[in-house]
Amino acid sequence: MRAHAAPFSVLFVCMGNICRSPTAxxxxxxxxxxxxxxxxxxxxxxxxxNYHPGKAPDERTQRHAAERGYDLSDLRARQMxxxxxxxxxxxxxxxxxxxxxxxxxxPPGQTHKVRRMTEFCLRSDSPVVPDPYYGxxxxxxxxxxxxxxxxxxxxxxxxxxxxx
Numbered sequence: 001m002r003a004h005a006a007p008f009s010v011l012f013v014c015m016g017n018i019c020r021s022p023t024a025x026x027x028x029x030x031x032x033x034x035x036x037x038x039x040x041x042x043x044x045x046x047x048x049x050n051y052h053p054g055k056a057p058d059e060r061t062q063r064h065a066a067e068r069g070y071d072l073s074d075l076r077a078r079q080m081x082x083x084x085x086x087x088x089x090x091x092x093x094x095x096x097x098x099x100x101x102x103x104x105x106x107p108p109g110q111t112h113k114v115r116r117m118t119e120f121c122l123r124s125d126s127p128v129v130p131d132p133y134y135g136x137x138x139x140x141x142x143x144x145x146x147x148x149x150x151x152x153x154x155x156x157x158x159x160x161x162x163x164x
Contacts, residue, residue: 012044016049018051020143028043031152048098054076102114120151124149
């Protein structure tokens with residue numbers, strides 16, 4: 001039996017847990033709540049690296065998300081842990097490097113849980129959510145576009161899983 005109370009749980013993973021994964025965390029949390037699944041879905045985010053423990057998401061990330069109605073101010077960075085594979089039903093990596101790092105940490109028998117975020121995109125065919133950290137505003141907007149698209153597909157997936 002899983003240690004968490006929600007019937008379905010998702011962990012979003014990027015490198016430092018201050019840009020992409022908190023964006024996905026906040027967007028999916030918002031979409032799940034507005035679809036009536038807020039109490040049935042557990043959402044979290046983590047970094048494959050422990051660069052920013054306890055820090056809030058990047059100010060640019062928060063600003064761009066807020067402009068679209070997503071509040072990320074309560075989120076704090078943490079590093080991905082081996083125990084996350086027991087705690088979460090899905091662990092969604094933002095790019096190939098973070099997917100490989102998550103797979104390396106993943107215990108045998110749990111690899112089916114580790115996937116790329118963009119596998120759930122309904123409109124975009126981008127293989128990854130690119131890191132916006134060293135770019136300008138357009139990078140943060142692109143992240144939001146991809147994350148919103150993927151979260152729509154993810155929400156459909158989770159609804160199907162909860163109906164089983």
